Amino acid sequence: MSAGRWTVAPAGGVEPTVERTERHPIVTEADVVRVRQIVRNLAVTAKMSLVDQTKMVTAASELARNTLVYGGGGSMTVDIVDNGRRRGIRAVFVDSGPGIPDMDLALTDGWTSGSGLGLGLSGSRRLVDDFAIESSPGAGTTVRIVKWSR
């Protein structure tokens, strides 16, 4: 596929109100562990069910590792969001690494350019309510996920 700017956006929806925003660096493996703990704490604060917390933390863990391993490091910004009816957690992973040349391939179950299981992107997409990814070769990758409390 040709190189270009790729965007996979969620189906749509109202831009939610942000209650608080925190930005966390992802430059070491310890940061990936910290990301899991931070997302867990916010998910508890947002009164997510245990299963939803677990799904959100797992998705964040996958994306944080990608940011570190493939993006060469970056950050996560995480908020509690509120759309008037429900609260949720939004996490945005940003790096300025090599980007993803073929988004369809990267989002395919089991496809990896490294030695992973190739389930990080495709799997975390299934675990959350909204999944948006933007990447262009040479200009890094941004992945945004949202999970709502039920």
Next chain:
Amino acid sequence: MDRIPILKMGNLLLVSIQVDLQDQLALALQDDLSERIVATGARGVLIDISALEIVDSFIGRMLSTIAALSRLLDAETVVVGMRPAVAITLVELGLYMPGVRTALTLEHGLALLGAEVRVRLPEDEALVDLDADSAEVTDLGAGAAPNGRSALTEGAWSG
């Protein structure tokens, strides 16, 4: 770097993962376990993940690799104590951990390894009831084996 402790009980190796695993620590456990299987001639590996709040694809791959490695080294691996929320998440993630045997509790895991052990035992008197309650299971390492070896004796394996 820290290591995850590996306990030996008879011809089983026991691992209880009590920390939120960094990737390097998970890889180190893989290496340590294969070394210990060879060094001790262990026939079973029991990994307790009841303290793990999540299992992502990296940890899942580690568990699959340990199961595959141990099988090559003639030992069976059973993962015990997976939390229900973790199981639900793994299915949605698409991670099925092929080749990894699981049991709900430590006792069930021991029984599972014991059941396999039974099939290989040549003599009935060498049998140990691993379906016993936890007190008796604890006895396996200490009480039932005064010489420090498990009642699941070596020699019973040679057949």
